[in-house]
Amino acid sequence: HVPSMRTPAEMIVGLVLCPCGLLLTLTGTLAPSWRQVSLIPDQPMDVVWEQGIWDICRERQSTHDRLCGQADGLGYFEQMPVRVAQGLMPSSLVVTLVGLVVAALGVRCWQLEPRHLVAGVAGLVLLLSGLMSLVPSSWYTQELWALPAPPGSTLTVGYSLVLSYLGSCLEILGGLALTLSFHHCCKE
Numbered sequence: 001h002v003p004s005m006r007t008p009a010e011m012i013v014g015l016v017l018c019p020c021g022l023l024l025t026l027t028g029t030l031a032p033s034w035r036q037v038s039l040i041p042d043q044p045m046d047v048v049w050e051q052g053i054w055d056i057c058r059e060r061q062s063t064h065d066r067l068c069g070q071a072d073g074l075g076y077f078e079q080m081p082v083r084v085a086q087g088l089m090p091s092s093l094v095v096t097l098v099g100l101v102v103a104a105l106g107v108r109c110w111q112l113e114p115r116h117l118v119a120g121v122a123g124l125v126l127l128l129s130g131l132m133s134l135v136p137s138s139w140y141t142q143e144l145w146a147l148p149a150p151p152g153s154t155l156t157v158g159y160s161l162v163l164s165y166l167g168s169c170l171e172i173l174g175g176l177a178l179t180l181s182f183h184h185c186c187k188e
Contacts, residue, residue: 007107007108007114008114008181008184010177010178010180010181011103011106011107011108011114011119011177011178011181013173013174013177014103014119014122014123014126014174014175014177014178015100015103015104015107015174015178016174017170017171017173017174017177018096018099018100018103018126018170018171018174018175018178019100020167020170021096021130021166021167021168021169021170021171021172021174022093022096022097022100022167022171023167024163024164024166024167024170025089025092025093025096025133025163025164025167025168025171026093026167027160027163027167028089028133028137028160028161028162028163028164028165028167029053029089029090029093029133029160029164030054031052031159031160031163032050032051032052032054032055032056032057032068032160033050033051033052033057033158033159033160033161034051034052034053034085034140034157034158034160034161034164035050035051035140035144035147035155035156035157035158035161036048036049036050036051036155036156036157036158037049037050037051037149037150037153037154037155038153038154038156039152039153039154040150040153041150041151041152041153044060046060046061046062047059047060047061048061049070050158051076051147051158052158052160053082053085053086053089053136054086055068055069055070056068056069056070056071056072056076057069057070058070074148074149074150075148076147076148079143079147079148081136081139081140081142081143081147082140082147084135084136084139085136085137085139085140088132088133088135088136089133089136089164091132092129092130092132092133092168092171093129093133095125095128095129095132096126096129096130096171098125099122099123099125099126099128099129099175100122100126102118102121102122102125103119103122103123103126103178105118105122106118106119106120106121106122106178106181107119114181116181116182116183116184117181117182119178119181120178120179120180120181120182122178123174123175123176123177123178123179123180123181123182124175124179125175126171126174126175126178127171127172127175127176127179128175129171129175130168130169130170130171130172130173130174130175131168131172133164133167133168133171134165134168134169134172136164137161137164137165137168138165140161141157141161141165144157
């Protein structure tokens with residue numbers, strides 16, 4: 001049969017969603033705002049602590065003075081959801097990069113026809129990476145109010161946690177799209 005120069009739609013969707021998910025997950029992993037602690041007793045009213053999985057920052061909102069590397073006097077970093085996030089989030093990033101390399105090899109890399117089997121395997125790897133970042137994000141959200149905080153303070157979800165969620169979902173959707181490439185293998 002005559003080779004088609006068109007890349008299948010599921011491969012295009014996967015190759016668009018997964019790098020976007022990677023960027024969001026990377027930002028969510030590195031930025032120190034999984035949780036915001038405000039209205040802290042014995043602190044000025046405009047002081048907010050931003051707690052991430054690697055760092056705690058203190059920001060005075062009226063002057064925008066921000067100081068990171070705050071001491072963890074409450075044992076926040078010793079909590080299991082934070083420790084699991086410290087392990088799984090970077091691992092997820094590595095697995096995503098591996099999946100994207102495999103996807104690039106499967107989606108018409110230096111060939112007339114895409115390698116559907118390779119693209120499908122890449123989809124499974126990317127699906128796994130999305131799940132690897134979704135687990136710590138979900139667990140942290142579940143335990144958000146149980147993690148140590150000064151008594152009487154107000155706790156809210158930080159933007160890094162939201163970005164981690166969105167990145168995980170995009171990676172899962174992109175991985176699922178690429179796994180649809182197995183359908184072409186079965187037809188052949």
